[in-house]
Amino acid sequence: MKWKDVETPVRIEMLGTGSAFAKQYDNNNALVTINGFRLLVDCGVTAPRVLYQMNIEYPEIDGILITHLHADHVGGLEEIALKMKYVHHQKPVLFITKPLAEQLWQYTLRGGMENPAEQLFSLDDFFEIRYLEEGVAAELYPGLTAELIRTEHIVGKLSYSILFNSKLFYSSDTLFNPELLLHMYEARGCKYILHDCQLYDPPAVHCTLSQLLTLPEELQQIIWLYHYGDVKDQFIGKTGAMRFMEQRVPYHFP
Numbered sequence: 286m287k288w289k290d291v292e293t294p295v296r297i298e299m300l301g302t303g304s305a306f307a308k309q310y311d312n313n314n315a316l317v318t319i320n321g322f323r324l325l326v327d328c329g330v331t332a333p334r335v336l337y338q339m340n341i342e343y344p345e346i347d348g349i350l351i352t353h354l355h356a357d358h359v360g361g362l363e364e365i366a367l368k369m370k371y372v373h374h375q376k377p378v379l380f381i382t383k384p385l386a387e388q389l390w391q392y393t394l395r396g397g398m399e400n401p402a403e404q405l406f407s408l409d410d411f412f413e414i415r416y417l418e419e420g421v422a423a424e425l426y427p428g429l430t431a432e433l434i435r436t437e438h439i440v441g442k443l444s445y446s447i448l449f450n451s452k453l454f455y456s457s458d459t460l461f462n463p464e465l466l467l468h469m470y471e472a473r474g475c476k477y478i479l480h481d482c483q484l485y486d487p488p489a490v491h492c493t494l495s496q497l498l499t500l501p502e503e504l505q506q507i508i509w510l511y512h513y514g515d516v517k518d519q520f521i522g523k524t525g526a527m528r529f530m531e532q533r534v535p536y537h538f539p
């Protein structure tokens with residue numbers, strides 16, 4: 286039997302559901318689990334502490350997928366990679382596109398990690414890199430595919446949303462793109478949309494709640510909201526047919 290014949294639920298537990306400036310909530314990173322495989326989607330500054338609080342050791346993470354280079358999405362990578370190298374003597378598996386990998390090393394990690402004395406000069410000295418191709422669904426593990434979809438977050442900079450198992454769209458950080466969301470729902474048969482949500486207008490680099498509220502109710506019904514600010518509780522009951530995701534609560538998406 287192929288995995289497509291088996292509807293294994295995708296389990297998603299957000300390490301955090303906060304915006305980049307939130308203090309009540311941790312960075313918007315997700316732990317995706319299927320068939321025992323644990324994928325960390327983004328690894329922000331708060332990720333190492335949250336994993337510690339969740340009692341998860343770094344070697345128990347089977348892979349890390351990176352959507353873009355903001356610190357709330359990559360700021361925890363140095364600590365994890367260094368501890369994996371010097372304490373656990375392992376390389377974390379990193380799922381990433383090639384252009385983003387080059388920028389991740391040159392602009393984010395190289396300053397703290399390059400070490401000529403130990404002949405450590407590149408990203409693959411620290412990570413087991415599995416390159417993903419933009420727009421191509423790749424099997425990360427039996428039962429889990431991921432397709433990276435280029436989205437606009439900071440104009441001119443690389444950023445991706447992810448389509449898991451052809452049914453769950455994970456926006457990561459993006460500007461409002463109703464055409465893409467409708468395309469995912471109508472043409473791609475997407476059953477779940479997990480979307481970043483800035484609570485106040487105007488939109489700058491994120492989609493705002495008022496923009497999402499312009500979507501048809503039918504579409505809102507499959508949308509879960511994350512990446513919100515500390516005032517989130519004031520917006521309970523004001524999100525139309527959309528629901529807030531809570532951090533450190535497991536959700537099962539069949």
Ligand SMILES: [Zn+2]
Binds near residue numbers: 304305313358458
């Ligand atoms: Zn973010």
Ligand SMILES: [Zn+2]
Binds near residue numbers: 353355438458
């Ligand atoms: Zn961002």
